[in-house]
Amino acid sequence: MNFTRTTAPVSHSRRARLLAIASALCLAAFEPVPAQDIVVRKGAGTRATIEWTGFATQGTGQTVAEVAQADLNRSGWFRVVPTPGAEYRVVGEARDDGGALRAQCTVYETASGRAVLRRTYSGTPAQVRAVAHRMADDIVEAVTGRKGFASAKLVVVGNRTGFKELYVCDSDGHNLIQLTHDRSISLYPRWGGRNEYITYTAYLRNNPAAYRIHVATGQRDLLAGFAGLNMSPVLSPDGRSCALVMSREGNPELYVQTPPGGAATRITRTLQAAEATPTWSPDGSQICFVSDLAGRPQLFVVSRQGGAPRRLTTRGVENVSPNWGPDGRIVYATRVGSQYRLCVLDPTTGQTTPVGPEDASYEDPSWAPNARHVACTRVAGYRASICLIDTVTGETVTLVSGSGDWYAPDWTR
Amino acid sequence: MNRSARWMVLVLAVALAASGCRSRPKTSEIGTGENPLGITPTPVQTGELGMGEHPFSGTEVHGQFQPVYFAYDSAAIEDSERGKIEAVADYLRRNPSVKLIVEGHCDERGSNEYNLALGERRALAIRAYLVGLGIAADRIQTKSYGEERPVAMGHNEEAWRLNRRGEFVLVQ
Numbered sequence: 394m395n396f397t398r399t400t401a402p403v404s405h406s407r408r409a410r411l412l413a414i415a416s417a418l419c420l421a422a423f424e425p426v427p428a429q430d431i432v433v434r435k436g437a438g439t440r441a442t443i444e445w446t447g448f449a450t451q452g453t454g455q456t457v458a459e460v461a462q463a464d465l466n467r468s469g470w471f472r473v474v475p476t477p478g479a480e481y482r483v484v485g486e487a488r489d490d491g492g493a494l495r496a497q498c499t500v501y502e503t504a505s506g507r508a509v510l511r512r513t514y515s516g517t518p519a520q521v522r523a524v525a526h527r528m529a530d531d532i533v534e535a536v537t538g539r540k541g542f543a544s545a546k547l548v549v550v551g552n553r554t555g556f557k558e559l560y561v562c563d564s565d566g567h568n569l570i571q572l573t574h575d576r577s578i579s580l581y582p583r584w585g586g587r588n589e590y591i592t593y594t595a596y597l598r599n600n601p602a603a604y605r606i607h608v609a610t611g612q613r614d615l616l617a618g619f620a621g622l623n624m625s626p627v628l629s630p631d632g633r634s635c636a637l638v639m640s641r642e643g644n645p646e647l648y649v650q651t652p653p654g655g656a657a658t659r660i661t662r663t664l665q666a667a668e669a670t671p672t673w674s675p676d677g678s679q680i681c682f683v684s685d686l687a688g689r690p691q692l693f694v695v696s697r698q699g700g701a702p703r704r705l706t707t708r709g710v711e712n713v714s715p716n717w718g719p720d721g722r723i724v725y726a727t728r729v730g731s732q733y734r735l736c737v738l739d740p741t742t743g744q745t746t747p748v749g750p751e752d753a754s755y756e757d758p759s760w761a762p763n764a765r766h767v768a769c770t771r772v773a774g775y776r777a778s779i780c781l782i783d784t785v786t787g788e789t790v791t792l793v794s795g796s797g798d799w800y801a802p803d804w805t806r
Numbered sequence: 807m808n809r810s811a812r813w814m815v816l817v818l819a820v821a822l823a824a825s826g827c828r829s830r831p832k833t834s835e836i837g838t839g840e841n842p843l844g845i846t847p848t849p850v851q852t853g854e855l856g857m858g859e860h861p862f863s864g865t866e867v868h869g870q871f872q873p874v875y876f877a878y879d880s881a882a883i884e885d886s887e888r889g890k891i892e893a894v895a896d897y898l899r900r901n902p903s904v905k906l907i908v909e910g911h912c913d914e915r916g917s918n919e920y921n922l923a924l925g926e927r928r929a930l931a932i933r934a935y936l937v938g939l940g941i942a943a944d945r946i947q948t949k950s951y952g953e954e955r956p957v958a959m960g961h962n963e964e965a966w967r968l969n970r971r972g973e974f975v976l977v978q
Contacts, residue, residue: 557954578954580918580919580954581918581919594919594922598861599861599862599863599949600861600947600948600950601922601949619857619858619860620857620859620861620947620948621857621930621948622922622923622926624922638923640857640926641856641857641858642853642856643851643852643853643857643930644851645926645927662853664851664852664853665851667926667927668923669920670917670920683920685920688879689879690879690916690917690920711879713916713917713919714917756917757917757918775961800918801918
């Protein structure tokens with residue numbers, strides 16, 4: 394079957410507002426200096442102490458030190474200490490000299506005295522937080538060999554205007570920018586296509602339709618706006634296909650469009666069931682999704698070519714909102730009483746592990762690029778905020794809260 | 807007496823009879839006896855009725871018909887709700903130029919996106935029932951709001967019951 398590609402009727406003013414956001418999202422242009430990286434692998438769950446006592450700052454450079462230290466504490470790998478004698482030592486400076494921000498850091502392993510990272514950064518004072526995040530990620534990677542997530546960004550849904558709109562923010566919740574101004578209902582944003590796009594569901598016309606925003610230009614395309622339901626569009630890892638749920642043939646089913654917005658292939662055929670929230674495997678060969686084929690919503694997996702879906706979750710009355718991580722594990726929300734708790738599933742073994750706290754309802758998880766931290770919606774007392782959970786230690790911090798409710802975070806990867 | 811008035815009388819009569827006999831289960835009030843329209847619905851599977859390319863547009867009339875209520879996590883039409891849908895079928899039969907949007911809604915519990923799909927299933931189940939009563943499928947489209955448009959704002963069983971619903975919007 395062939396579906397026609399359509400372009401959304403985006404007004405000029407709407408596009409202009411999206412464009413203004415796009416420039417603010419552009420990352421700083423750095424001049425990284427190749428370092429003689431000596432990779433020291435630390436075990437997850439243990440934190441190395443790192444001292445930041447030999448780091449000179451001037452002007453906005455002070456922010457570099459503060460933000461990078463907070464990033465290191467949030468990374469799960471380090472504990473920043475104020476006194477000498479730590480396992481690692483950061484020496485360097487960050488200066489804001491008349492409109493140009495320059496920073497430089499060297500990280501020493503105290504025991505051996507060796508430098509494990511030596512790097513310089515430059516940018517404008519407005520990019521001070523981006524410089525700090527980059528420095529923190531470089532330190533994490535130099536010491537642990539693992540990717541950091543300080544430079545990653547989140548897209549979230551917020552309702553502080555009285556309407557659910559999309560917002561983008563940094564990994565620490567700062568630089569919160571409103572992306573859409575549609576006064577409609579915007580839902581389930583997902584980054585895709587090497588973080589060039591955000592796909593989401595919105596009621597811009599009459600019924601829920603699937604859209605794709607090109608972040609750099611602010612251009613928005615309608616991916617699917619057929620009668621009935623069009624929702625949960627998610628781009629494949631290569632950005633060339635889009636999984637989504639549509640009801641145009643009379644029942645909500647999972648489809649794959651290639652290219653996004655183009656011809657769609659139906660993947661499921663469940664006349665007595667509803668599908669939702671597809672998520673792609675890292676290699677793009679499989680799609681995990683929610684279906685209530687077995688009565689209550691559970692996780693299934695299917696080849697992107699179609700075929701018989703395989704049920705992944707058998708325990709728990711209700712398992713929803715899967716997010717397939719870069720290391721192949723799936724994080725999802727399982728119902729416990731009247732709340733949700735996060736679980737991690739290894740689809741190769743079928744083993745599931747509960748993660749994070751149980752003091753509130755934790756929903757809509759999204760893996761950070763390090764495949765260790767998860768951002769999710771935390772609902773407590775009927776208020777929703779965005780929090781970050783370290784799935785190794787269970788440590789949880791709030792990223793975005795207040796001024797209304799915040800939902801459905803998704804990380805750039 | 808037209809069909810609608812005849813149906814109302816029948817419903818009233820059944821309701822009065824039921825209220826006078828408290829041991830009778832409430833769900834037997836409407837729908838389990840004689841079909842008020844005199845039409846037996848043909849069972850139609852929701853997935854057998856394509857929805858078409860373009861959503862309806864036009865002047866919308868809300869609130870003319872009673873909402874259809876659903877059980878938790880269910881898109882099955884309860885016996886008690888069938889009369890409400892049959893009233894809509896009767897109206898559509900008498901007003902052949904009018905089109906219908908069936909809205910599907912859910913309570914606040916559960917995943918937002920799953921609720922969007924569940925709300926769509928509820929709207930589609932009502933649509934299939936209307937088609938089974940002889941209304942042309944191309945006159946009826948669906949629109950799911952999931953949990954985004956509650957009518958009852960509480961966080962309790964009664965609010966949830968009122969929010970798990972299908973609503974009828976006439977398009978002229």
